Amino acid sequence: MNRCSWVGNNSIYIKYHDTEWGVPVHDDQKIFEYLILETFQAGLSWIIILKKRENFRLAFDNFNYKKIANYSEKKINQLCQDKKIIRNKLKIKAAVINAQAYINTQNKFGTFSKYLWRFVNEKPIINNFKSINEIPTKTVLSNKISLDLKKRGFKFVGPTIIYSHMQAMGMINDHTTDCYRFNEICNSLL
Numbered sequence: 001m002n003r004c005s006w007v008g009n010n011s012i013y014i015k016y017h018d019t020e021w022g023v024p025v026h027d028d029q030k031i032f033e034y035l036i037l038e039t040f041q042a043g044l045s046w047i048i049i050l051k052k053r054e055n056f057r058l059a060f061d062n063f064n065y066k067k068i069a070n071y072s073e074k075k076i077n078q079l080c081q082d083k084k085i086i087r088n089k090l091k092i093k094a095a096v097i098n099a100q101a102y103i104n105t106q107n108k109f110g111t112f113s114k115y116l117w118r119f120v121n122e123k124p125i126i127n128n129f130k131s132i133n134e135i136p137t138k139t140v141l142s143n144k145i146s147l148d149l150k151k152r153g154f155k156f157v158g159p160t161i162i163y164s165h166m167q168a169m170g171m172i173n174d175h176t177t178d179c180y181r182f183n184e185i186c187n188s189l190l
Contacts, residue, residue, distance in 0.1 A: 004179045006132050012050050022185050024124055024170035026113040031169055032102055033063040036095055038165045039156035040086045046164075048086075055084035060095065069099035094155035101153040116171065119145055125172045126186060135174050138163045 007013045025031055037056065041049045049056075059082050061067040071079075079085065079092045102112055109115040119141065129135050138159035145166075146159040166172045175182035 001180050002178045003181070004132060004176050010047065012047060016050055018181065021168060022170050022173050022175050022181060024189070026111075026117065028106065028112045029063065029065075031112055031116065032065045032099070033057075034165055034168045035098065035102070035157075036060065036063055036068075038161050038168065039094055039098065040088070040091050041164070042091070042156055042158075042161055044086070052085055055082075059085050065099040065102050068096055069103055071096045071099075091156060098154050098156075101149075105152055116145070116169075120171050124170055124185075124189060126189075127172060127174050129174060129176050130178065132176060135176075136163065142166060 003014070003017055007017045025034070037049050037053065040056070057063060059079055076089070076092055076096065080087050080089050105115050106112050109118075125141075127135070142163035143159040146157050146162045149157040149162070163172075167174050170185070173182065173185050175185060
């Protein structure tokens with residue numbers, strides 16, 4: 001069974017690739033989880049974040065954005081001391097700011113999912129890359145979404161982070177064409 005070459009033999013990557021990456025997500029709670037994890041990933045490898053994912057889940061109240069939006073300075077400082085997560089104060093504060101902006105965006109569009117998916121007319125972009133070397137790290141679209149999110153008050157949402165977020169939540173199918181998941185995901189969209 002062929003997978004995207006970035007997966008390798010790492011069991012964490014295999015599970016993530018086979019069950020999550022590129023699968024269209026419309027659930028606001030899950031979209032927020034991916035957004036938080038992507039912002040913490042900035043400057044780090046994704047495997048570090050996946051290994052710490054359950055620690056993040058515990059530390060950040062199961063990624064409950066309504067709770068995170070109300071974190072106090074005391075809670076932020078506690079998170080900065082938590083050795084089980086990435087202890088970057090700017091990213092931790094960004095999680096709180098992003099939760100607040102997330103709620104504001106939900107209030108305007110009904111759901112955050114509606115807000116994001118409108119950028120792709122409610123349908124995933126299916127790329128036909130043969131090699132991971134062809135996959136971009138950012139696009140005109142990820143830059144457009146990044147700028148819009150920044151206008152809405154989001155932090156740590158540059159075009160590269162947003163492109164990764166779009167891949168994770170299935171707005172883009174960047175499985176390479178030789179990967180078995182490419183066809184599975186395409187067929188599920190029919």
